[in-house]
Amino acid sequence: MDRSGGRARHSGDLIAILSGRNRARNLHSDVLWDLGFAIVSGQYPEGSILPPDTELLERFRVSRTVLREALKTLAAKGLIEARARIGTRVLPRNRWNLFDSDVLAWHFELGPEVSFLQSLAEVRIGIEIEAAALAAERRSDDQAVGLLATIELMAKAKTPEDFARHDLDFHKTVADASGNPFMASISALVEMALTAAFTISSPVNEPEALTQTVAVHRAIADAILARDAIAAREAMRVAIAEGFARAAGRMEAANS
Amino acid sequence: MDRSGGRARHSGDLIAILSGRNRARNLHSDVLWDLGFAIVSGQYPEGSILPPDTELLERFRVSRTVLREALKTLAAKGLIEARARIGTRVLPRNRWNLFDSDVLAWHFELGPEVSFLQSLAEVRIGIEIEAAALAAERRSDDQAVGLLATIELMAKAKTPEDFARHDLDFHKTVADASGNPFMASISALVEMALTAAFTISSPVNEPEALTQTVAVHRAIADAILARDAIAAREAMRVAIAEGFARAAGRMEAANS
């Protein structure tokens, strides 16, 4: 059984670094991640029954308490449902809470597929466009200053990690400025998307791409500064679409 | 201690009926709902430490196992974080998974506020507009037929429950047709929004409103049928905005 070291399957390291909230403090999260990843990766397909308590206990060599807490956590994220005498069933995908950061992370651990990145970009466009528009209407002056400052940091970033961190900061500030709690709640999504994209190719390594990315973000900030909701929408759409296009293009190239 | 009957605080009954997945089968979900509601309602503010295990054990008169599973579930939804010697801290709101159906339900149990309904409408607009546009591009013929059939059922609905059910069905089908798993994953959100809106005022009780609502949904379906993404976007926006406006208007009237 791969304890402790078995977590960095794909781009897990960068994800862990960026997300800050470091994993693996306690035993039960080990079990949780193993099972969660196994389910998301299709090792236990939707609708299937996973092994009974006794067998899993044997496999992970942990106490019943730990195992059951891991299962309860999975249940809370909508991945499984336990029923007496039947066992623990893997729920259909549309019941999974895809906006959960753990569930998202498990998806990325099996290697980002283009189709998944595209789905991610599509929801981001939907949500963040509205966030940008609302931010244009509701931003405070402090938030406006913050946006400009973050852009400066992006432009001066030297490492992919720094760039990603400030990029994420920018989007978080926009979500915050929208005054809508739901918008702020999806930063996990943005985080994963950015991390995935930068794992594939960071603008920092391509001068023209960097200039371009910074320019697009400045356009968003300018629109929000000017309280121009329409322009903010459009600029945000461009920013997300371009980010996805660059990553997708790079993946295509790598596969040929 | 209010076991079993203590759940229907506000519009809980309708919510329970609509959501289908009935609550309250086991002990631990009782504790879960009590604590979850207490946190969301601000009884334990963000950043505060909730009582230690021993005290909660006393209060709920359950075993440690049950209590800890409830806490783990709350942690999985991003509401709390436990650390040894420190205690169990309520996380800041932006860490909460607002897209979780339980967390949403707890918000509604304390009475839907206009501002919360508005935030809900804003995200729905963001996401469902994109879903409608994508559905227009990707729908299968079967899905198109399904949309039309659902509209017929909406038009003929006699009770608020029936109407809400078919309305929800419609939005679910659109999300499905978008081919984006994230879109399908937010049906919990739509469910709550619709339930809340209909709890306040159902179109079934107002003939003109019913005609209007059905017409707007037919416009969405027509646009998707015609593979017209632009029109689908706009029609969806109107549908959500109108639904929110009706509920908000009714609440204003009730408060004056």
Place this chain on the structure above:
DNA sequence: GCGCTTATATTGTCATACTTATTCGACTGT
């Protein structure tokens, strides 16, 4: 007054026993 150690409180983990719910199949009566 400073740094190290130790006490203490709180969550984390373990092991085991018992309870409850649900299914399946055997049994019984018609």
Place this chain on the structure above:
DNA sequence: ACAGTCGAATAAGTATGACAATATAAGCGC
């Protein structure tokens, strides 16, 4: 043969008590 009832078997749910790990804070020696 058939339908309904009852009971055994199985898996999750609950309970309990003990011990381990961890992080704060108090105390101690220097």
